[in-house]
Amino acid sequence: MAFEKEIKLTDCRYSYAISPNVKKYTLRDNTFVQTRIGNYELTRLLETIPNSNDGFPLKITINKDLNGFKLMITDKSGLRSVNIFKSADHKILQDKFYFLMDSLVERGIFTKKEI
Template sequence: MMAKSKFVSINGDSRQFAIDDNIKRYPLIDAGFKQTKNGNFSYDRPLYNDSPYNATMRLKITISKDMTQLTMVITDKNGLQKVNLFKNEQLSAAKELLEFILKDLVEAHIITEDK
């Protein structure tokens, strides 16, 4: 039996997320996660308004290979600096895309939101 993962939040977001107890490998792959050389599952998606090539931020999620550890972060387009999407109203389109992605991951039983 897997140990329950702890809840984490995205920089600036008040909500908390954890790995869903019913997580399975294939839905991870279907949702866009890629397995890394060391066996972890990595999700890296640009948050953009019109073109992914002009994206100024990226959503990065990592789930450990034993599916017990979760990290979630929004970074600049180079992946070097954390970005707080929630304190800039001009980023509302990127926030909408983030909400859509998170909702899909919850519905696919990959992550769960702390209620």
């Protein structure tokens, strides 16, 4: 998967784009970790029950030039994408995803657009 300027996850109500005003220190302040090759990565586990370690990993990677990103929700192995928006059974996971992404929008890392 290549770095993109805007991403819309399947069945998600919003599309997210990297903010043109994002700064490296803002990423570090928001617990993004710099990788060996210079990209910034944030991994969170979307869980129905907190601290159960039973959920789907959300992984956000922003390239070192701060002009593209990857956003994916996968199964525990990290190999297959998971669509948490398809079923109402995942309402709690959807709410947690939107909460996390809204906090990153408020901090100027992403912009969002309703679809």
